Amino acid sequence: MVTKGGELKIIPKYADGLLDREVSHAVASGGESVLAAGEAEIAGLEGDYHLLDINQYSGHYFRDVPFDDKALELARSAFRQAGVTVP
Helix, strand or coil, X not given: CEECCCCECCCCCEHXXXXXXXXCHHHHHCCCCEEECXXXXXXXXXXXXXXXXEXXXXXXXXXXXXXXXXXXXXXXXXXXXXXXXXX
């Protein structure tokens, strides 16, 4: 997710690796509104990370803007700023 301040926050999809314990995006934002939220698939290791896929799935979390081209570009830009290679 991307905070209102433009910060990228990444959390695991599941707590403790248990498939029935999905982590809410609200945990990472502290319940605050965000600019973009969704899921991303990232591959790599030791500082060489690549964005493979990104989507708008966030379960129940509401964003200030819909996950349109603007929100997608906000997310891609945040990943780039974090050093992730974005196609």
